[in-house]
Amino acid sequence: MRKKLLLFLLLATLMSNAQINLNIGSTDVGVAPVSSFFSYSYVQQIYPKQEINANSAGNITGLTFYVDPSVTISDSSSWTVYLGLSTKTAFTSNTDWVPVTQLTQVFTGTVTNNNGQVVVTFTTPFAYNNTDNLIIATKENSQSIDINNFNEVFRVYPHLPSSTLYYRRDLATIDPASPPAGLRAGYKSSVTFSGLTPNTTPACPFVTYPANNQQMVLLSPIIKWLAVPGVNSYKVSIGTSAGATDVVNQQVVLTNSFTPSTPLVQNTNYYLRVTSVSGGLESSGCTDVVFKTIPPPPVNDACSGALVATVFPYVYTQTDAAAATNNAGFITTCPDAMNDGTWFKFTGDGGVFNLKVTMPASSADFDPQMGVYRGSCGSLLCVGTLDSNGGGGTESANLTTTAGMVYYINVGSYEETVDVPENVFTFTITKL
Template sequence: MVKRNLLLFLLLTALMLNAQININIGSTSVGTAPISSFFSYSYVQQIYPKQEVNANAAGNITGLKFYMDPSAGIADSSNWTVYLGHTSKTAFTSGTDWIPSSQLTQVFAGAVTNNNGVVEVVFTTPFSYNNTDNLVIAAKENAPSIDINNFDEVFHVYPHFPNSTLYYKGDHAVINPSSPPGGIRADYKSAITISGLAPSPNPACPFVLYPVNNAQSVSLSPNISWYPVSGADSYKISIGTTPGGTNVVNQQTVTTNSFSPSAALNPDTNYYLKVTAVSAGAESSGCTDIAFKTIPPIPVNDACSAALLASAFPYNYTQSDAVSATNNGGFIGICPDAMNDGTWFKINGDGSQYTIKVSMPGGSTFDPQIGIYSGSCGNFTCVGTRDNGGNGTAETITITTTAGTGYYINVGEYNETVDLPESTFTITITKL
């Protein structure tokens, strides 16, 4: 019995010592993480969401491994101090949005080496990871010299959440983590091995890039995309019109990290998307739905022939479905300043002056152009256009009408060569 218990203890100890989580260790892109090898001093913070760490349970992190080209040199970038911590953040909001040093625990200070492409940091004291919060890994490099390495950084990184890394690098002085200077955010993180934690038996749930949760006005043929999951060999996609539903797409398998439904979705409809990863037959568990709503139907005033008539003034109309305008036959080039074919309005001239204003409610960044034409659809004469401002800027134009003449007003994207979508706007027509 004693011998059996001893063998069991040794087995469990071996499993704990060998427990590790690998995150995108096959990546070969390079970046400024976990430190900069091409500047004298650097300080870098990286956020690894709990979902991405995908540990089987809380436990002690005993070390980290970072990856680089086996032939690259870091002799002059080898004096490291490493910190770990917990955070609720998934990204840095600005170049000064550092996680305070008071929330970090120093786990290593000393020299590191490149051992055939692996830089291993063994902690003096293990870090207790709670498997509830996101993990922040911070490192500063303290040596005053640089490693040339073809004038580039050497550590392997992979693309991930926008602004999930924040770094500062310079040649002036060692950075103080208690008051670091303003840094630069990056959309990548270190390829890494986390030692001491046992991975979940199931692959991590993918982070969906598009559409984001609760997105509105999503295309009827969306290009759904997500970040690749480390170790995944395929993915399964489900789409339904109820939470957890599969009535549109039912567990369809793909081997890339993007997917478009074979049939167009319905307009103005709420959908629920779930993406899971599959690795060696095991599938992600506990993945949440991404809710989104498709674009509204084509506006009733999409074509010139269906222009909305303004007959009582002041006239106000908010076009909330402009994103579904079709651009019809293409761009309108009647005036020297051509434009997208957006949505249409009409006034009947009576000899008075009219001011037409297009504004964007709710902080819309739509960049509108107003085009005004006399005559009839397909047989226009240019009256004038207005596109003085940029994104989110209101446009105003005043015209003098002739009694008995019809005036057609087009509100479209300013671009005259690319079919860009319109967005929500309010048109106000005032009779002077």
Template sequence: MTKFLLSCFLFIGMTLSAQINLGTGSTDVGVAPISTYYGYSYVQQIFTKQEINANAAGNITGLKFYIDPSFSISNSSQWVVYLGQTTKTSFTSDVDWVPLAQLTQVYSGTVTNANGVIEVTFATPFPYNNTSNLVVAAEENSAGYDNNDYEEAMYVYPGAQNSTIYYKNDYTDPDPASPPTSGNLVDYKSVITIEGLAPNPIPGCPVITYPSNNATFVPLTSTINWNNSSGATSYKVSIGTSPGGTDVANQVSVTTNSFTPSTPFAPGVNHYIKVVAVGTGGESAGCTEVMFTSAPPQPTNDECVTAITLTVNPDLNCGTVTSGYTIGATDSGTLPDPCYGNPDDDVWFKFVAAATSQKISLLNVEAVGTNTWDTSANFQVFSGGCGALSSILCVDSSSGIVSGLTVGETYLIRVYSYDDAGSHQSFDICVGTLPPPPANDDCFGALAATVIPYTYVQSDGAGATNNAGMITACSNEMNDGTWFSFVGDGDTFNITVTMPTGSDFDPQIGVYSGSCSSLSCEDTVDSAGEGGTETLSIPTLPGNTYYVNVGHYSGWSDEMEGPFTINISKNALGTSEVKADKNSIKLYPNPFNDVLNISDAANVKSVSVSDVSGRLVKVIDNPGSALYLGELKQGMYLITLIMKDGSKQTIKTIKK
């Protein structure tokens, strides 16, 4: 009897203490299992069988999630939690939700932050078969949000690609039975404790989080990182230059979840990594390799005197581009003044001017340094030779027009990452030639739409000049672009402007009456962003002439127009044609002195200002149309607009 009772007590004790911990130690924050920084959210996560590594099938009795003990979840406490089993290892798209019919509701109620732990206990245990992957879904449906340091609060850890899909919004409470069609995919998961399952005494294979499989441009001196495996006491790391190879590292034993090889990787070579976890029950088996390609050798165009010659394209189609990269480059010693940034990794190109103005573009820019988020590649154009450089253009965006060139003269371009060590980019560079000014460059040369419906493809819009300066007849001013005209007949005319795929042209439509020398505003529209469609309907008077300007939206900066198609009709427009979603809000002027203006502040919930290192400098809740930033030092800043619909937009600005 005594032995029987003792056995019972031991069994009960083991059952009560059985739990599996994943992501322990991480204090990164994210939207999982819910969003604390938005009013409502719905999140699904996939934890693989390999990662869970349970000893056997069993009942999950609850979950624990983790958060800073000092943070509040008073406005994020109404949770509904679901569990499910799936063969999916990740989500394939932003609509690839696991259907609610495949999930079981295991909890509904109010949760609390108990010294950094949010515990959810199930009334009915969930049976886990230990053969499928586990889906953890959570809906947070209490209105309001918790402003914890102006950021999400739940602890997350790096996971496999697209481990989590989420939706968050301040006003729309998502329905798990009909998930939103605009989810977001991320590569992290909740730090989590799965209660009721006993861990396998043999730890599971670690998930390598850096570098990712098939990564390229991995720095020659890099640290390999992986997630902790439950029950692991150490790890063995092998790295080779062939599958299964160990010529770089041969089962090196480490007790942390990172490893830095003693010598740099060979440049431009494929490498293969395998990490095996070691526990009291043995070593993990069947662990797969991750393959990556190390960064290439030092660029041949690291110095001005070895600049690579670029082909000048006869148009703006960038039919010929030259590839380049800044990783491995050194500082040439040329100060950026009057440009900004740190050219400690500059590479050099040159071209022979074919026209007095050329468009220079950086295409397919990708982050290839340890700062995997940083795609901020700048370029600077010089006249003169390497020994007598004179800066003539600074560009901190994807393209710029350099004017005042002498045909036949050679000019130099250097490309560099704006930021410091760890920030590098790969890119394609293109030099294009602008078309001559189009026939309808001026209002007096407006193309007449004599037959309605009227359609015209403006393929040479890039050659338009801002010959009349800004068009100020309407309160929303704009660039002088290309011009059209039509004669009213008492009906309503509809003007629609569309851009080709991939266009970066952000147009505005202005419609005016009167005369070219004395324009009177009828209406204007700028409701879409780069490449978006603009539509405007104008009631007309019989016999009255109307002038249509299609130009860059800015009323403070002369920017290049792009190709577009204009359609003028009198038919009733469908709802989809009338409605245009603004996917970009403007900040102006840029660069700015002390005040930065927001074009549509009514839709902005808050603004955060960060320096280029990512350090938060200032937060402004419920901003007005003017941001007063006079206290900032000169330099570049990242302005993040947090919208009321749950979206975010980050814009790079310069404080003069």
């Protein structure tokens, strides 16, 4: 009987001490779980199952958030807290709130700063299924603000883009049933989940590049992932089929980035897996990230392969520009040098032609420059270059031609000292 009692007391102690800590040593501050510098705020945060890394389903009995022990939160202390389960991994827009009808209110009342800890104890535990991601939503109801040197005070840590969606204002409380458009952030609250027991193995890293199912990945990619707190190292595997390691086999990496020592093969699907290691234990259940490398260089990669426009309007969508090479180096024929991208040519008739480069939304990070030349590929002469807009912007110019003159047009990155991949664009020549 005595042994049974001791075992019961031991289990009770373990259950009462069960908790999962996420980045509680961070010193960064932000607008989560609430804003301390605005009168009212409403904040939603996504904590993926992969990050929580619980050993099983369980009841969350409370949350602890963190601040500097010296700050005051007396005017940011009236909270209503909700939890919810979701498959959502990011807030896709500034209005992509999780409906409050899909959340459970777990706390309403006043919180305090107790030597740097702000503890929220639930009246009724919240059942976490260890399958879905967790949503934490917090509404702050106090009318006044805490000055604290005009800063937010709650500790946060950087994570996946759009992990947090928040709205803050001074005029009136915010209705969680119909919150206004807010702002997204790539950080979340440092937090302790009371009631959950951590997995015995470390969490799987979040791979940030390449993204799952990403196309047009370079042959020597810089693979990146979010650092996992407390781990000693990582292992990287790359294969040409799911779970395979025929390209890179459990390569030990001490930082959170890696580039294969041998370039990958063009136009090939690869399966990437990154695990974390702590105290000799390796994370388990980590999933593959699938990506595809760039195709071979396009046929118009070099000036000698320039596509010929003979019928106008001429319209060509270049879908494989990311595979273009810089050939012999940067094009310095004009004073404003540029990357060697892809090439087009046509013969003038003495009339005026409009040259235009436009891009889809997917190419918003590509800042194109258009170079116009005459002569021959081995001896180009500068007509002019155009780079009037930034990434994703349209470049358009009118060219007065000389009859019988052959004009070469290069569409590449504006960079003149760094070889930058091009992206999808549409090139148009219109006779005016």
